[in-house]
Amino acid sequence: xxxxxxxxxxxxxxxxxxxxxxxxxxxxxxxxxxxxxxxxxxxxxxxxxxxxxxxxxxxxxxxxxxxxxxxxxxxxxxxxxxxxxxxxxxxxxxxxxxxxxxxxxxxxxxxxxxxxxxxxxxxxxxxxxxxxxxxxxxxxxxxxxxxxxxxxxxxxxxxxxxxxxxxxxxxxxxxxxxxxxxxxxxxxxxxxxxxxxxxxxxxxxxxxxxxxxxxxxxxxxxxxxxxxxxxxxxxxxxxxxxxxxxxxxxxxxxxxxxxxxxxxxxxxxxxxxxxxxxxxxxxxxxxxxxxxxxxxxxxxxxxxxxxxxxxxxxxxxxxxxxxxxxxxxxxxxxxx
Numbered sequence: 453x454x455x456x457x458x459x460x461x462x463x464x465x466x467x468x469x470x471x472x473x474x475x476x477x478x479x480x481x482x483x484x485x486x487x488x489x490x491x492x493x494x495x496x497x498x499x500x501x502x503x504x505x506x507x508x509x510x511x512x513x514x515x516x517x518x519x520x521x522x523x524x525x526x527x528x529x530x531x532x533x534x535x536x537x538x539x540x541x542x543x544x545x546x547x548x549x550x551x552x553x554x555x556x557x558x559x560x561x562x563x564x565x566x567x568x569x570x571x572x573x574x575x576x577x578x579x580x581x582x583x584x585x586x587x588x589x590x591x592x593x594x595x596x597x598x599x600x601x602x603x604x605x606x607x608x609x610x611x612x613x614x615x616x617x618x619x620x621x622x623x624x625x626x627x628x629x630x631x632x633x634x635x636x637x638x639x640x641x642x643x644x645x646x647x648x649x650x651x652x653x654x655x656x657x658x659x660x661x662x663x664x665x666x667x668x669x670x671x672x673x674x675x676x677x678x679x680x681x682x683x684x685x686x687x688x689x690x691x692x693x694x695x696x697x698x699x700x701x702x703x704x705x706x707x708x709x710x711x712x713x714x715x716x717x718x719x720x721x722x723x724x725x726x727x728x729x730x731x732x733x734x735x736x737x738x739x740x741x742x743x744x745x746x747x748x749x750x751x752x753x754x755x756x757x758x759x760x761x762x763x764x765x766x767x768x769x770x771x772x773x774x775x776x777x778x779x780x781x782x783x784x785x786x787x788x
Contacts, residue, residue: 453706453764455476455509455512455701456626456640456763457640457641457716457761458640458642458765459512459640460629460637460638460639460640460643461512461625461627461628461636461637461638462509462512462624462625462626462767463509463510463511463512463620463623463624463625463626464505464507464508464509464510464517464623464626464767464771465508465510465533465623465624466505466507466622466623466624466774466775467504467505467506467508467615467616467622467778468503468505468506468687468778469502469503469504469506469508470502470503470545470581470784471498471500471501471502471503471544471545472499472500472501472544472545472547472548472549473498473501473544473693474496474497474498474499474543474582475496475497475498475499475611476494476495476496476530477493477494477495477497478492478493478494478538479492479493479495480486480492480493481751491603492704498544498547498548503787504735505778505782507775510533510622510623514533514534514535515519515533515623516531516532516533517531517636517674517718518530518531519636520635520637521633521634521635521636522526522634522636523627523630523633523635523636524624525546525621525623525630526620526621526638527567528621528636529590529592530588530589531585531588531589531621531623532586532587532588532589532649533587534584534585534586534731535584535585536582536583536584536585537582537583537585538581538582538583539557539581539582539583540581540630541583542555542583542585542600546598546605550607551603551604552600553574553606554603554606555583555600555601555603556601556603557580557581558580558581559584559601559602563729565664570594571742583600583601584599584600584601584602585598585599585716586598588636589612589616589622589623590612591612591619591620591621593609593684593725594611594612594613594619595610595611595612596610596611596612596614596616597610597614614660616774616777617777617778617780618773618774618777620774621638622774624767624770624771624774625689625767626763626766626767627763627765627766627767628640628641628757628759628760628763629760630759636746638763645723647724647731648723649717649723651719652716652723654717654722655715659712659716660717662708663708665702667684669686669700669701669702669708670700670701670702671698671699671700671701672698672699672701673697673698674696674697674698675693675694675697675698677692677693679698683698715746765778
């Protein structure tokens with residue numbers, strides 16, 4: 453939900469996942485008789501450490517949609533995600549797969565980045581011992597593919613229904629405030645209040661500047677001496693300096709006026725109107741506010757949050773639907 457408020461559109465991958473670790477069983481080791489490295493050996497094997505349904509939050513910059521003019525992810529022509537992980541982490545997940553032995557630890561490109569051809573498959577710059585994981589999904593042709601550093605781990609046209617029993621994309625998209633039915637990305641609260649928040653922040657900075665000018669005002673020095681700014685410090689005594697030799701440059705108009713404070717309140721109210729009322733967020737109300745007024749303000753705030761609540765409810769419904777299909781398919785798998 454924090455990702456929803458920050459970005460406006462958020463993605464969650466609902467999958468059944470398994471992870472493995474490199475298990476080592478040591479032979480010929482007796483601590484009480486001392487250690488002889490030449491007689492110690494061990495057997496290595498991949499051991500399953502976790503299996504189950506998982507909801508994985510995805511970064512929006514790593515989710516690629518086939519059509520940016522289609523709002524509903526269920527109607528996208530294809531979807532793919534990209535991720536970077538260490539080689540050891542990739543081995544714990546895909547180490548038992550037949551084609552993992554062909555995954556390179558170091559990616560060497562034979563073409564420049566500026567030469568766009570079908571061979572230039574890499575989307576991110578990968579360092580040594582890092583693996584670029586691309587997961588491609590096409591629900592209309594029932595196809596799924598995983599690529600590790602450009603190596604296809606599955607046969608071509610592998611069925612998506614094997615990964616997603618419902619036949620839908622494994623990625624669920626949530627939307628805070630849709631821009632249009634014909635645009636895939638929604639607007640976030642920071643995007644709505646960006647200009648207003650910049651004005652509000654600048655107003656606060658101006659207030660702070662005015663307070664500093666009140667405490668340490670800009671001065672004109674007519675004493676023909678180098679005067680330190682320490683003359684403004686409490687208890688500071690400057691010998692040989694007359695009051696008439698130091699004059700304020702800006703005069704006495706350096707305090708925050710009632711009109712300026714009203715402008716500040718106006719800008720803050722605009723931000724509240726685009727987000728949530730202060731009463732709804734739990735801020736204390738004035739003492740003369742009646743219970744009926746408070747209830748009315750809360751109802752108005754809920755109306756403004758209506759489309760947000762709809763987005764959350766729709767997201768949770770889709771996620772529960774995907775989880776049910778994963779449970780029905782995987783919960784009866786035998787465990788040795």
